[in-house]
Amino acid sequence: MIASVIMLLQGCASPGAEASTNLDLADLAPLLKSVQRLIQSGFSDAEVAQIDATAHSMPVNQTKELKFQTVFHGTNTALRLQVKKDDVDAVSVWFITSPELAAEIQTAMKPFLH
Numbered sequence: 001m002i003a004s005v006i007m008l009l010q011g012c013a014s015p016g017a018e019a020s021t022n023l024d025l026a027d028l029a030p031l032l033k034s035v036q037r038l039i040q041s042g043f044s045d046a047e048v049a050q051i052d053a054t055a056h057s058m059p060v061n062q063t064k065e066l067k068f069q070t071v072f073h074g075t076n077t078a079l080r081l082q083v084k085k086d087d088v089d090a091v092s093v094w095f096i097t098s099p100e101l102a103a104e105i106q107t108a109m110k111p112f113l114h
Contacts, residue, residue: 017102020094027112034108042070058085072101
């Protein structure tokens with residue numbers, strides 16, 4: 001699967017960044033678990049299960065967005081996650097968040113890039 005990771009700064013007043021990739025649907029939960037380990041609170045097993053279930057039940061070509069208020073390195077950090085079902089067994093996922101968390105998510109994605 002072709003995968004890409006993008007870091008995108010979105011202005012000075014409210015900095016944000018994106019880490020994104022496309023992957024096999026079977027790899028989504030393991031990727032989310034890797035991201036979960038980066039976050040102190042607000043992205044628990046329940047959120048991982050919710051995202052995974054949502055992705056599995058979505059029709060092809062549909063996109064869903066979920067928002068989470070997390071704590072990352074002791075700071076309240078918004079995490080916006082978009083999931084698009086590209087095929088019956090493939091998804092694209094975007095993590096839109098602080099530049100620091102996006103950079104760590106980018107690193108966490110490396111084992112899932114093919």
